Amino acid sequence: MIKITNLHASIDGKEILKGLNLEVKAGEVHAIMGPNGAGKSTLASVLAGREEYEVTEGSVDFDGQDLLELSTEDRAREGLFLAFQYPVEIPGVSNVNFLRTALNEIREYRGQEQISAKDFMALVREKSAIVELDAKLASRSVNEGFSGGEKKRNEIFQMAMLAPKLAILDETDSGLDIDALRIVANGVNTLKSPNNATIVITHYQRLLDYIVPDFVHVLYNGKIVKSGPKELALELEEKGYDWIKAEVDAQ
Amino acid sequence: MNDTIQQNKLALFTENLTLSSLAFSNELKNDALTVLATNDFPTTRQEDWKYTRVGRIASIKSAQNQQNSSLSLPEMVDDSTLLFVFENGRFRADLSSSTIPTGIKINTLSSCKSDELSLVGSLVKLENQVFTALNTAYASDGILIHIERNQKITASIHVLNILSGENTASFTRNLIVCDDFSQAHIVQEYRSQGANLSVNNVITEVFVGANANLTIDKIQHEEQGNFAVLTEQVDQKKDSTFTINTITLDGTLVRNNLNIEVNGSNCESNLNGAYLLKDNQHVDNHTIVDHKVAHCLSNELYKGVIYDKATAVFNGKVFVRKDAQKINAFQSNGNVLMSDDASVNSKPELEIYADDVKCSHGSTTGQLDDEAIFYLRARGLSEKAARNLMVSAFIGDVLDKIENPSVLQMVQTIIQKKHGWEF
Numbered sequence: 001m002i003k004i005t006n007l008h009a010s011i012d013g014k015e016i017l018k019g020l021n022l023e024v025k026a027g028e029v030h031a032i033m034g035p036n037g038a039g040k041s042t043l044a045s046v047l048a049g050r051e052e053y054e055v056t057e058g059s060v061d062f063d064g065q066d067l068l069e070l071s072t073e074d075r076a077r078e079g080l081f082l083a084f085q086y087p088v089e090i091p092g093v094s095n096v097n098f099l100r101t102a103l104n105e106i107r108e109y110r111g112q113e114q115i116s117a118k119d120f121m122a123l124v125r126e127k128s129a130i131v132e133l134d135a136k137l138a139s140r141s142v143n144e145g146f147s148g149g150e151k152k153r154n155e156i157f158q159m160a161m162l163a164p165k166l167a168i169l170d171e172t173d174s175g176l177d178i179d180a181l182r183i184v185a186n187g188v189n190t191l192k193s194p195n196n197a198t199i200v201i202t203h204y205q206r207l208l209d210y211i212v213p214d215f216v217h218v219l220y221n222g223k224i225v226k227s228g229p230k231e232l233a234l235e236l237e238e239k240g241y242d243w244i245k246a247e248v249d250a251q
Numbered sequence: 252m253n254d255t256i257q258q259n260k261l262a263l264f265t266e267n268l269t270l271s272s273l274a275f276s277n278e279l280k281n282d283a284l285t286v287l288a289t290n291d292f293p294t295t296r297q298e299d300w301k302y303t304r305v306g307r308i309a310s311i312k313s314a315q316n317q318q319n320s321s322l323s324l325p326e327m328v329d330d331s332t333l334l335f336v337f338e339n340g341r342f343r344a345d346l347s348s349s350t351i352p353t354g355i356k357i358n359t360l361s362s363c364k365s366d367e368l369s370l371v372g373s374l375v376k377l378e379n380q381v382f383t384a385l386n387t388a389y390a391s392d393g394i395l396i397h398i399e400r401n402q403k404i405t406a407s408i409h410v411l412n413i414l415s416g417e418n419t420a421s422f423t424r425n426l427i428v429c430d431d432f433s434q435a436h437i438v439q440e441y442r443s444q445g446a447n448l449s450v451n452n453v454i455t456e457v458f459v460g461a462n463a464n465l466t467i468d469k470i471q472h473e474e475q476g477n478f479a480v481l482t483e484q485v486d487q488k489k490d491s492t493f494t495i496n497t498i499t500l501d502g503t504l505v506r507n508n509l510n511i512e513v514n515g516s517n518c519e520s521n522l523n524g525a526y527l528l529k530d531n532q533h534v535d536n537h538t539i540v541d542h543k544v545a546h547c548l549s550n551e552l553y554k555g556v557i558y559d560k561a562t563a564v565f566n567g568k569v570f571v572r573k574d575a576q577k578i579n580a581f582q583s584n585g586n587v588l589m590s591d592d593a594s595v596n597s598k599p600e601l602e603i604y605a606d607d608v609k610c611s612h613g614s615t616t617g618q619l620d621d622e623a624i625f626y627l628r629a630r631g632l633s634e635k636a637a638r639n640l641m642v643s644a645f646i647g648d649v650l651d652k653i654e655n656p657s658v659l660q661m662v663q664t665i666i667q668k669k670h671g672w673e674f
Contacts, residue, residue: 092644
């Protein structure tokens, strides 16, 4: 699905990613954990195409395409989805209105017909139920006046609407109480299929009780320094990151 | 030296104009001529015209165009609308509605006798006001709309003002009188057809009686190359509601003067404005709300989107006089600059002499939020679609205030045609 090779990226001349390698196959869930400042959100931003970041070296192959050559919108149209750590409030732009535009632009890109208003509304009803998002919220302005939990549920709702091949959840669990966490995780699990994949970026092991990863990676100092099965997350939760830092720094 | 040159410009400008033959008082006309003889076109040294240069209007070799053009009428007018068309300040009976429902009197000013025009000039001030004086001295015609007491007019009254031809100077004078307890909806549309280097100068004096409710939708879309100086002077009596939606979508230089005197208690005044500018357009909205008595509410919301090298001016004044307690007055101006060369001068002003009021004013100018555009693009929208969506949401705040669906449809059509997006 996605193969990241020796990825180097910097912002304002400061190198954040320093040779990151990662491969995710269809049907897999990968968790990326790591201490603050390790480059977790930078990775998400670079993959989504945020222009402030400059890729200085390396490659990203997304289903046979050179991802780094695509514009942000074309990445989305090819099936990449980023659930934002801080979803943006956009006053006056209604959630459903913008999603219909998004969905139709994606369909046009793929040479499909526009979705009918009726089918679209049916889709909204079906997908908003997955994250228990009130239909009223779905038609309100994008994230405006939403609580933290509602914003994150809205991200997963949008993900459900757009049905991406690869979803990257950037600290989707931060700021969520247990109930919201359960709802969000349940949404992600419902959407999981053998044809799509998920990268879960998180600071806490807690989310991984609900979204069970196939692999856990530790990102530190711009590289993946350790990978392992889901049990690695528990070990990190218990012991923190210092032992990994020590291990890396010793090398 | 400068003065002499300016003086010559005004004299030159009026050289080929025909004095107004409307039946309002000669004294008023003479006063206007005195103003013209003793003043120049305003310069940017005058506070009211600080950001708007009228040199391009002054240098028009103007004449009142007497020709009838073959005009195409607006597509939006539905059967129930009463339509009155003026071309270059002259009434086009051939294009206007002839049957008028009961409860309302509509006449051209040229067909009115002097006693019917006693209200002309009773609200606007002439002193040092060159454009008002020009209008008063040279007005060729205009409409008198008189809504009678207790009458609710369900049909929209659409007054279409069309500018045509080269170097045309058009002067139209309107009177709108809403008697007590009446209700009406009036559309004042300004457009041009094949016009260039022409100027439209219109004054509308509006009298809103006690408990009356009047809404004006003012839609401006004269082609580029033309100029407009449009004034509405409004008098509100007690318990009345007055709403005006000023939507400016085209024109090279547009100056709007909207002055509302709230002379009765328990009034509501709503001033909404939207302007979408591109190329080298310049739009200047000057508004005054003068709260003279207590217990009134005014809401002012102006929003603009400015592309290319266009410039906008917003100057909104709210006065709350000494004894006008318990006034709620809200004023807000927001602008989005869509290019590095776009600019806006925004000046919201409050002058409060009472001590128990709730007033606020504010002005914001910025660009579209890059983070929001990235967010939308990350969901698959093109950058253009993302920008259009955000612009339409921004301006939609104001456009949503237009209650009449056919007017809203007309605005949408014009925006779609001129700017290529929908809201």
